[in-house]
Structures are given as structure tokens and as C-alpha cells.
Amino acid sequence: MESIEQHINLLPKDGDVRLFPHFFRPEESDRLLHALTENIAWKQEPIVIMGRQVMQPRLTAWYGNEGKAYTYSGVTMQPLPWTDALRFIKSKIEPVAGVVFNSAxxxxxxxxxDSMGWHRDNERSLGPQPVIGSVSFGAARYFQLKHAKEKTLRQQVVLTHGSFLLMRGHTQENWYHGVPKTARITEPRINITFRIIV
Ligand SMILES: O=C(O)CCC(=O)C(=O)O
Ligand SMILES: [Fe+2]
Known part of the structure; x- marks a missing residue:
């Protein structure tokens, strides 16, 4: 099994981010990309930014254990039950992450x-020092991190088809992350962030 110790921390301080670029084999990743494209209830949801309702620049879905509701921008969402593909991915990353996730x-x-703006996954419902397991399939996209206080501290990695990125420790307190728009990419990408709602 891959272990965290074989992978260096991508952050210079105040957090812990490890990347496993080829966590899933190419054929397995193709199969999972297909299953997730077809069997997830993708929706484009509105969000409120500075008092105005706008559509999110991507599609989203929320899955997890029954009873683990999630509140996001004032809206409480009930999770859909895990699909086979999600259960499979979860079972592969949990031994490496050292935790059991209950939602995604x-x-x-x-x-x-499509993109994801700068944010921190530091909601109260995730508890202190949340462990977040991020799995990507499809088009390779940049994933950027910037320190909350020291604006010159930045990190950027490419999240490829079948990669696994683990964020833990003090990362969500001290670092923002996001996925910028990228010209010329026409292929879709799916990302799953597995979380623990406490
Ligand atoms: O798409 C990604 O790699 C990032 C997703 C993310 O940050 C999130 O879901 O909170
Ligand atoms: Fe995030």
C-alpha cells in the first residue's frame, strides 16, 4: 500500500498536503470516470455572492452516510446514498488517509x-484540523494553494486522472485553495472531496 511517509509535504509550513499522482490505475480511472459521469445526480446550483444570486461555475452533488446533513451558504442539504463507485474509491483512500470518511x-x-474560487474548508461542521481526501478523474487541472497571511507563499500542483490529494493538519486554517479557469481545456474533470462531518 502507498503510505503518506513516501510523499513529501507540498506546503513549506502551517499545513500538510500530500499528493499521490497515480493512485488509481489508468483503466480503473477510466472506469470510475465513466461511472461517476453517468450515475451521479449532477446539478448546477445557485449561490449568493454579495447579495446576488449566481450559478456556480461547475456542477455539484453531495453524497454520504444517512443523517449527515451539510449546511452550505445557508442551505442545508441531505446527502444522497453512496454509489458503488464512491464506496470503492472511499475504501481505497481510507487506509492511506487513516480515517473513515462519512460524506463527499x-x-x-x-x-x-469551470472553476472553484479561493476558499478554505474550515466550516464548523468539519471540526478542527479536518482531514480531506480529494480524488480527481478526467482532464488534468491546476490546484492552487495560497497562505492566508503571507501572500507571497503559494503552491501549485496538477491534479491528474486517478490522482489522490490528502489535506490534513492545520491546512484549512492557514491556506486557501482553488481551481482556476484554464484556457483550451475542453474535456471534463470530476473531483470528489471526502470529508468527515462531526
Ligand atoms: O476540484 C478540486 O480539486 C477542489 C475541490 C475543493 O476544493 C472542494 O470541493 O472543496
Ligand atoms: Fe475545497
């Missing part, structure tokens, strides 16, 4: 014009 936010980036 899924994002579908239709092309390079």
Missing part, C-alpha cells in the same frame, strides 16, 4: 471555463 462533495468541471 462532488464537483464536475465541464471544461476549462
Amino acid at each position: 462533495l462532488l464537483n464536475f468541471y465541464r471544461n476549462g471555463n
Whole structure:
């Protein structure tokens, strides 16, 4: 099994982010990309930014254990039950992450014009020092991190088809992350962030 110790921390301080670029084999990743594209209840949801309702620049879905509701921008969402593909992915990453996840936010980036703005996954419902397991399939996209206080501290990695990124420790307190728009990418990308709602 892959272990965290074989992978260096991508952050210079104040957090812990490890990347496993080829966590799932290419054929397995193709199969999972297909299953997730077809069998997830993808929706484009509105969000409120500075008092105005706008559509999110990507499709999303929320899956998890029964009873683990999730509140996001004032809206409480009930999770859909795990699909086979999600259960399979969860079972592969949990031994490496060293935790058992109970929910997942899924994002579908239709092309390079879809994105995720700078944010921290530091909601109260995730508890202190949350462990977040992020799995990606499809188009390779940049994943960026920037320190909350020291604006010159930045990190960027490419999240490829079948990669696994683990964020833990003080990362969500001290670092923002996001997925910028990218010109010329026409292929979709799916990302799943597995979480623990406490
Ligand atoms: O798409 C990604 O790689 C990032 C997703 C993310 O940050 C999130 O779901 O909170
Ligand atoms: Fe995030």
C-alpha cells in the first residue's frame, strides 16, 4: 500500500498536503470516470455572492452516510446514498488517509471555463484540523494553494486522472485553495472531496 511517509509535504509550513499522482490505475480511472459521469445526480446550483444570486461555475452533488446533513451558504442539504463507485474509491483512500470518511462533495468541471474560487474548508461542521481526501478523474487541472497571511507563499500542483490529494493538519486554517479557469481545456474533470462531518 502507498503510505503518506513516501510523499513529501507540498506546503513549506502551517499545513500538510500530500499528493499521490497515480493512485488509481489508468483503466480503473477510466472506469470510475465513466461511472461517476453517468450515475451521479449532477446539478448546477445557485449561490449568493454579495447579495446576488449566481450559478456556480461547475456542477455539484453531495453524497454520504444517512443523517449527515451539510449546511452550505445557508442551505442545508441531505446527502444522497453512496454509489458503488464512491464506496470503492472511499475504501481505497481510507487506509492511506487513516480515517473513515462519512460524506463527499462532488464537483464536475465541464471544461476549462469551470472553476472553484479561493476558499478554505474550515466550516464548523468539519471540526478542527479536518482531514480531506480529494480524488480527481478526467482532464488534468491546476490546484492552487495560497497562505492566508503571507501572500507571497503559494503552491501549485496538477491534479491528474486517478490522482489522490490528502489535506490534513492545520491546512484549512492557514491556506486557501482553488481551481482556476484554464484556457483550451475542453474535456471534463470530476473531483470528489471526502470529508468527515462531526
Ligand atoms: O476540484 C478540486 O480539486 C477542489 C475541490 C475543493 O476544493 C472542494 O470541493 O472543496
Ligand atoms: Fe475545497
